[in-house]
Amino acid sequence: MKKKISFPVLLSLAFCLSACTPAASAPQGEAPARATAEAATAQATAETALVQGTLCNIEDCENTGKALYQWQVEAQADGTTLGNLVELDYATAQQRRVLDTGMPSYRLGSCFARGNTIYYTTFEEDGRTLHSIDRASGTEKTMPVVDGYGVGFIDDRALYLFVQRSWGYASMQRVDLKTGTAQTIPMPAQTIRVCDGAEGRFLITRLIGEVSLSSLQDEEQRAAALQxxxxxxxWWDPDDGSVEPLFQEPYTGELAQSGWPRERVYLGKADGMFYFYRAEWTETTQENCRVERCAPDGSGAETVLTMEDGQGLPGVLRSEGEIRWLVQGSGNGVVVYQPADGSTRHVENPSGGDTPWPLALTDDGRLLLYNFYAAxxxxxxxxxxxxxxxxxSNFTGTNVAPVTEETEEA
Structure with missing residues (x-):
């Protein structure tokens, strides 16, 4: 029986104002003391920083490198489906039921893990609830979180949820995972995307223009303004609200020769480079589909992976916030690009059947494959x-055993 603890949430709007006054000149003999004091202040500042440790998108945290967490549904006699939280353990090659929620599957949101704790969200009548399960003690805690977030990140001690509006993002909610307290932090004006996170900051895209999209209620007016x-x-630092611009481009992208706009979608970062999906729209499809990478200031753009016309975004496998594999389908095969060495490999089933799709990378150098054609x-x-x-193109490995009565923890 899991113990359940509910934390009340303290919602507060965090406006951080800091003021600095010039220090008086110190005698020469006080220089070492001043240096020590400055070092202590810098250490204290680092310890009180909002973001601690490696930032990861919660979508990437379904895979911890040691296990994959996902929802599996169980059909009921009345036609409804209930959700079970299942762990695919790589060391034992065994699926294990972690939790039988008893909830309809449509009420279940994200599931992810960090360290020895598993998290999942549920949709309630009055909003959204975050659940955490400590694997060591079996204790389950619940806390309300902001509803309507579009992007979420997690670090060593907090969850960062970005509240989405029809025109973009206005604020970020930071939830302390130990205490359950939350604070709402305003974001830079005109933020339309939250792309990534690293070293205590978040990579955002914001609009630069005279007209605020939030002030335009009509969709046609917004579309005209975006042209x-x-x-x-x-880079946006939530500690002090500072913004470090990197590069700019037209919102609609440069027009292709067809006169239609070009598409640019951020895929992630690897080895200090940014990766984007690029394509040129026509009346019926997308042409010149490819993946480009560039330096953080936008310079040195180069194509690293060409794709077939009409292909959408490639699959992205990440670890610790960095892209490890980019995956795209090609005929009955799969093309894999690895940023670490710049290699492109074509994988094809020797028997002529469908090529298994790579689902997750493990910490011990293996790959979890998924047969997505299962009935x-x-x-x-x-x-x-x-x-x-x-x-x-060798798919021989260890099959992952399904959930059995002996492997149910719920």
Whole structure:
């Protein structure tokens, strides 16, 4: 029986104002003392920083490198489906039921993990609730969180939820995972995307223009304003509200020869470079689909992966916030690009059948494969293979056993 604890949430609007006054000149003999004091102040500032440790998108935290967490549904006699939280453990190659929620699947939101704690969200009548399960003690805690967030990140001690509006993002809610307290922090004006996070800051895209989209209630007016707007990529520091601009481009992108706009979608970062999906729209499809990378200031753009016309975004496998693999389908095969060495590998099933799709990378150099052509979710076939074997079109590995009565924890 899991113990349940509910934390009340303290919602407060955090406006951080700091003032600095010039220090009086100190005698020469006080220089070491002043240096020590400054070092102590810098250490205290680092310890009280809002963001601690590596920032990861919660969507990437379904995979911890040691296990994958996901929802599996169970059909009921009345036609409804209930959700079970299942762990795919890589070391034992075993699926294990962590929790039988008893809830309809439509009420279940994200599930992710950090350290020895599993998190999931549920939709309630009065908003959204965050649940956390400590694997060591079995204790489950609940706390309300802001509803309507579009992007979420997590670090060593807090959850960061970005509240989405029809025109972009206005604020971020920071939830302390130990105490359950929350604070709402205003974001830079005209923020339209939250792309990434690293070293205590968030990579955002904001509009640079004279007209505020939030002031335009009519969709046609917003569309007209966007035609002349400029999008700027920048690092935003929630500690002091500072914004470090990186580069700008037209919001609609430069027009292709067809006269239609070009698409640019941020995919992630790797080894100090930003990766984007690029394509040129026509009346019926997308052409010249590709992946480009560039320096953080937008310079040195180069194509690293070409794609077939009409192909959308590639699959992205990340670890610790960095892109490790980019994956795209090609015929009955799969193309894998690895930023670490710039290699592109074509993987194809030697038997001529469908090529298994890579789902997650493990910490021990293996790959979790998923047969997404299974007729029913409970029949899905998972297999663990060495990454190099997969890249060599060898799919022989260890099958992941399904949930059994012996492996149910709920």
């Amino acid at each position: 002349t707007a400029t999008a700027e990529y920048a 029913h979710p409970e029949d899905s076939i998972y297999c663990l293979v060495r990454q190099e074997d997969y890249l060599a």
